[in-house]
Amino acid sequence: MSRAVLILLAALALAAGGATASGADFTATSASPGNTFAAAADFNTVAVSLADPGATLVGTVGLTATASSDRGIASLQLQAAPAGTTDWVGICTDVVAPYACSWNTPALADGSYDLRATATDTAGYSRTAVRTGRTLDNYTLTVTLANPAASVSGTVALSATAANATGGLQALTIQHRAAGAGSWTDLCTGTTSPRNCNLVTTGFADGARELRAIVLDGAGHGAQTTAITVTIDNSPPTATPSIPPTGSGTVTMTAVAEDSGSGIAYVAFEALYGGTWYEFCRDTVAPFTCSGDSAQVADGTYSIRVVVMNGAGVKTTGSPFPLVVDNVAPTGTNVQAGNGGATAGRLQPGDWVRLTWSEPIAPASVLAGWTGSGQAIRVRVTNAASNDQMDFYDTTGTTRLNLVSTAADLKLGGNFVAATTEFNATMVQSGSSITITLGSQISGTVAAAAAATTMTWRPSASATDAAGHPSGTALVTESGAVDVDF
Numbered sequence: 001m002s003r004a005v006l007i008l009l010a011a012l013a014l015a016a017g018g019a020t021a022s023g024a025d026f027t028a029t030s031a032s033p034g035n036t037f038a039a040a041a042d043f044n045t046v047a048v049s050l051a052d053p054g055a056t057l058v059g060t061v062g063l064t065a066t067a068s069s070d071r072g073i074a075s076l077q078l079q080a081a082p083a084g085t086t087d088w089v090g091i092c093t094d095v096v097a098p099y100a101c102s103w104n105t106p107a108l109a110d111g112s113y114d115l116r117a118t119a120t121d122t123a124g125y126s127r128t129a130v131r132t133g134r135t136l137d138n139y140t141l142t143v144t145l146a147n148p149a150a151s152v153s154g155t156v157a158l159s160a161t162a163a164n165a166t167g168g169l170q171a172l173t174i175q176h177r178a179a180g181a182g183s184w185t186d187l188c189t190g191t192t193s194p195r196n197c198n199l200v201t202t203g204f205a206d207g208a209r210e211l212r213a214i215v216l217d218g219a220g221h222g223a224q225t226t227a228i229t230v231t232i233d234n235s236p237p238t239a240t241p242s243i244p245p246t247g248s249g250t251v252t253m254t255a256v257a258e259d260s261g262s263g264i265a266y267v268a269f270e271a272l273y274g275g276t277w278y279e280f281c282r283d284t285v286a287p288f289t290c291s292g293d294s295a296q297v298a299d300g301t302y303s304i305r306v307v308v309m310n311g312a313g314v315k316t317t318g319s320p321f322p323l324v325v326d327n328v329a330p331t332g333t334n335v336q337a338g339n340g341g342a343t344a345g346r347l348q349p350g351d352w353v354r355l356t357w358s359e360p361i362a363p364a365s366v367l368a369g370w371t372g373s374g375q376a377i378r379v380r381v382t383n384a385a386s387n388d389q390m391d392f393y394d395t396t397g398t399t400r401l402n403l404v405s406t407a408a409d410l411k412l413g414g415n416f417v418a419a420t421t422e423f424n425a426t427m428v429q430s431g432s433s434i435t436i437t438l439g440s441q442i443s444g445t446v447a448a449a450a451a452a453t454t455m456t457w458r459p460s461a462s463a464t465d466a467a468g469h470p471s472g473t474a475l476v477t478e479s480g481a482v483d484v485d486f
Contacts, residue, residue, distance in 0.1 A: 046120070046126055048076070050065045050115060057105050058138050061103045061105055067117075071121045071123045073097070074121055076120075077092075080115050082111065082114075085114075091103050111135070114133065115130070116128050141222070142223055143163075144225060153314045156198065160196075162217075162223075172190060172191065173187075209232055211228045231311075233259070233314065236314050237259035238259075239255045239256065239257040239308040242256075247325055249293070249295065251292055251325075252291045253289070255288045261312065267282070267308045267309075272304075277305070295327045303320040303321070305317060326466060327467070329471065330359045330361060330471045331471065337352065338485075344449065352436060353410075357459065357471060360465065362463075365464040366427075376427075379392055380393060380397070380420065381420070381423075388416045397422065402460040405459060413453030413485070414451060416446065417445060420444050421441065422442040450485070450486075457478075458473055
């Protein structure tokens with residue numbers, strides 16, 4: 001065989017497409033068209049290179065390649081196939097340099113893919129560059145855990161939701177653990193979303209506890225939430241109220257509230273009205289205080305209680321306290337006398353006089369230190385012809401009691417003494433009345449029995465009700481038929 005023939009055969013062999021490769025990325029040469037070759041000028045001069053798009057690809061990926069040939073490049077095609085297969089699928093074909101296109105990776109299943117760029121020149125020669133094992137990772141599996149309150153108690157409802165699972169859910173799980181503990185404990189798990197279950201906090205000590213949700217889909221993707229820390233607080237809060245026994249105008253109440261775990265959410269003040277408890281004010285910040293206008297309700301005695309709630313929703317309801325609402329000043333309503341001695345109409349031990357107001361008088365406003373129980377006093381009766389006068393003093397006879405406006409303002413309506421006369425006596429309060437009962441005679445001269453009479457009484461303005469309102473001083477006339485007093 002001649003040397004020229006050998007050279008021609010060698011050229012044909014090279015044109016037929018020998019291939020070279022290096023590692024995972026390589027360039028191959030395709031066969032040339034036709035079956036006759038005239039000379040070595042027919043060699044494949046196509047060169048192609050595929051730029052590395054990166055090891056892990058997401059979203060829309062820009063692919064670029066370069067190609068050249070002595071004859072000029074007619075087109076360049078970009079393709080993708082699952083790694084290690086020959087299932088090539090076209091991405092795009094470009095005929096003008098620079099050769100580039102966008103690859104929509106979310107349209108494909110996540111996994112490992114090979115890429116190749118095939119350049120063809122105007123004579124039909126081609127070469128291919130390959131990038132192998134590029135990973136698509138577009139999964140958007142998510143999981144959320146509905147955030148419970150920062151502080152919890154009793155039974156707490158929890159709910160986890162998964163979205164964008166590939167191949168269905170393999171497991172959706174809610175877990176818990178003591179804050180800072182190493183291992184998590186499943187609270188509930190399943191293959192459907194949402195996943196709902198209850199955390200029964202009474203099974204754990206008060207304190208911090210962590211919650212989270214984890215999910216695994218059918219494609220092996222996983223996700224989990226950031227741990228949520230809640231405070232378990234099943235211990236009830238406490239409150240010590242300060243309720244005034246009597247109020248008028250603006251009434252102020254306070255309470256000292258404490259909670260060892262989640263803190264105090266609020267303190268509410270409630271009143272019993274018509275058989276129902278009504279909240280009339282609430283405070284959320286210490287010192288817990290409530291002020292209200294007592295004039296908005298009728299005078300009377302009301303039950304008041306304090307309700308305290310902690311941050312975990314645990315409530316404590318306190319015992320009721322009485323509050324006397326008193327916005328009306330007292331007035332004298334009646335004066336009466338009665339016989340307790342041997343002779344009617346004659347002042348003797350056992351005889352009594354009763355002063356009555358529209359509401360109870362504060363005992364200490366009558367005599368300092370008096371509580372309303374039996375109190376020794378002195379009664380002084382002044383001779384004033386047919387209308388003798390009665391007044392009241394302490395046991396020494398020097399300090400007047402605040403029962404009568406002036407010494408002459410309890411007129412007996414008859415002649416009971418011949419000269420100024422004093423008796424030991426006892427004073428006692430019952431409801432709105434104060435009764436004075438005569439004891440032994442100290443001095444003076446008692447007159448003979450008096451006829452039927454009518455008494456008058458002007459109360460002292462120094463006597464006050466429990467709210468401090470001074471008594472009215474209008475003249476009070478003994479009610480009922482005219483009778484023999486004492």
